[in-house]
Amino acid sequence: MSDLAGCPLCEGDGGALVWRGERLRVIHADEPGFPAFHRLIWNAHVAEFSDLTEADREHCMQAVALVEQVLREQLEPDKVNLASLGNVVPHLHWHVVARHTWDSHWPAPLWAAAQRPRDAEREDGLAARLPQLHQALRERLQHWARPFTQ
């Protein structure tokens, strides 16, 4: 793994760690208004998705799809948003965000202007499901990763 001095995703987890594998980790992000905001972070410092080898890209997107699938099963979102931007922190990370029609920004991207006030009650309801979600994510990611670590 290549660490880059000064890169916040090399020097720290980048959020509340949910699961760490050899090549990538999943964190829960503290993003107001979006209780089910997660990031999948490639452990090594690479800037662009196409900097990865094809094998690593497949590994990465298998994990992205798995996180998305578990979010869908556990939270029944109206949509999942995936994004790899990295303009501010050019260390490969995928935003994986469960979106709901009641959220403050729906149907706009979460980076756009809010469409309505936040719904604290529904946000709290979603947040209450995070422990079970994170347990499910750990189990599924660990099961998925097992063949790579043998």
Place this chain on the structure above:
Amino acid sequence: MSDLAGCPLCEGDGGALVWRGERLRVIHADEPGFPAFHRLIWNAHVAEFSDLTEADREHCMQAVALVEQVLREQLEPDKVNLASLGNVVPHLHWHVVARHTWDSHWPAPLWAAAQRPRDAEREDGLAARLPQLHQALRERLQHWARPFTQ
């Protein structure tokens, strides 16, 4: 392919067609301020990335990475942004956008508020390179897709 009545990405190309394969197509989007905005659109109507089979997900992301790579080679962007949102049009499509430090929104996401006025001269300079970019995209995507159509 399953078409959905009323879905703009089932009923049309969704932009200026650059290349069409059996499973996906690449279009150039007319998005003011971002001359190098492309979308990779899955031809069949599926909403979420994890609705695809693993083989189709790999196929999809091979193409996303290839489009990103050609954009990097041809346009030397400061960053490429990838996103699959679909809140408004829930038909799987990937935004693949070449970002530059001079663009109106840098380093914010392109859906956020602008950070500065648009630079018409540099936008025009980027737009002038699109014919060559699109030719390169067609050649590379066609070469990549050949094994799948034999």
